[in-house]
Amino acid sequence: MSDLFVPAAEQAAAESAQSPLHVAMVAPPWFELPPRGYGGTEAVVAALVDGLVDRGHQVTLVASGSHRTKATRFHRVYDVPPTERLGDPAPEVVAAAEAARVLADADVDLVHDHTLAGPLLARGRRQPTVVTTHGPVAGSDGDYYERLGASVDVVAISASQRRLNPALNWVGTVHNAIDVRSFPYRADKDDYVLWLGRFSPQKAPDLAIEAARAAGRRIVLAGKLNEEPERRYFSERVAPLLGPDAEYVGEADATLKRELLAGAQALVFPIQWEEPFGMVMIEAMATGTPVVATRRGSVPEIVVDGATGVVVDDVAELPAAIHRATELDPAAARRHTLEHFDIPVMAAGYERVYRMLVEGTRSIRDITALGSAAEAAG
The missing domain is CATH 3.40.50.2000 (Glycogen Phosphorylase B;)
Incomplete structure (x- = not known):
């Protein structure tokens, strides 16, 4: 680089x-x-x-x-x-x-x-x-x-x-x-994957739920939900998919965000637009959590495929990517973030x-x- x-x-x-x-x-x-x-x-x-x-x-x-x-x-x-x-x-x-x-x-x-x-x-x-x-x-x-x-x-x-x-x-x-050292590093992860962001079709939390469910993983969702388009999207596309294996915990403040990221087996990031930079990706990697993402926008610049996460070309590949990501070395993600972000x-x-x-x-x-x-x- x-x-x-x-x-x-x-x-x-x-x-x-x-x-x-x-x-x-x-x-x-x-x-x-x-x-x-x-x-x-x-x-x-x-x-x-x-x-x-x-x-x-x-x-x-x-x-x-x-x-x-x-x-x-x-x-x-x-x-x-x-x-x-x-x-x-x-x-x-x-x-x-x-x-x-x-x-x-x-x-x-x-x-x-x-x-x-x-x-x-x-x-x-x-x-x-x-x-x-x-x-x-x-x-x-x-x-x-x-x-x-x-x-x-x-x-x-x-x-x-x-x-x-x-x-x-x-x-x-x-x-x-980000201030990488302000994010706690955890090599041992809990029993969930995470979606974190703003509720919109571009961020695709519904696709994240479906991918996690297909992979047999519990997913936790946290994000901004206070503007009318966000509430409407959540009601129509996300709420019907919630259940025992898909839980929405509200908007995360700085403390909760760090706890959720550090405990997750993977961050699921199925973006559907050319996002110029997804901050949550480097926040996840700082905690040692790999990123599973679609190949859009800045994703290939931020995530090292096969080392700090898994990058896919099609959403159908997300469930297998989640399984692959959980086998990656958390220390590699932390190290990459310190060196570059x-x-x-x-x-x-x-x-x-x-x-x-x-x-x-x-x-x-x-x-x-x-x-x-x-x-x-x-």
Whole structure:
């Protein structure tokens, strides 16, 4: 795998020895950092803030609610994150306006914006604006980022995501990460497999139940179920399949999520869309739990087939894959996650992007090299 994703020890040491940067980090307004439950983007932003500070940089964080990060400075958008308004565009616009106000005269080297509306303000900014695409980059979403043009420098979270829209102003690819050591490692597993996520056809919990049942395994399901489309999908497609061997335990907070992941014989991840990065996969592997997944999106970049999980081309192969996964070495999954998806790896990757932009060394050759590295890892 390329050193774009895993910097060599001597390279990382050389980078951290350079003069520190001052980064303005703009988070989505919906959840506090880090989130106590659901909130994958917010979890990544919180981890990146801490990783950058650990590397000696200053970080000014613009976010909602209280925060439990190592940010040097903190500016609050909302006292209480407007989680119940998720999907309403107004909080996004308010967050962008507040970030613009706070950063108007701020002495920062660059702005790293993780919001939807915030990048619209990049054209009037003297510093570079880095945008991480945490969601889809094709269709209407891709059209938005294409229209932003060279006003923003776009970072992909996987090579598969980047391939979906090569027209964007890509500057690099940096995989998401977690604090691996905050996840308990267990070599001894309990008598269930796990599905964890948001209830939707794209995440396919119904397929996970059917695969586990065909494999003769008990399955536990935990996930977000508070928006109307989620409730409707759960009622129509998931609830009829529940029973003694398929149990829904509600939405898991950080503590319960770790307990469930660590105890599971396998995480069943039968995604039905080109998901750019499934955080739950690296969370599972961190606990020593292998991942059984369909070959969609970033899955082949994250899971080492036959070592840290089993990747299949068809859902009909899932039951046999569950059996195979339970025979894998849990230590291999933990080791893989530490080497490739731990916070220091992600922070070093973003630092390389930041320095390239701040120093003005971006060139066609740089972009090609970064793209080639991403492709090699895909």
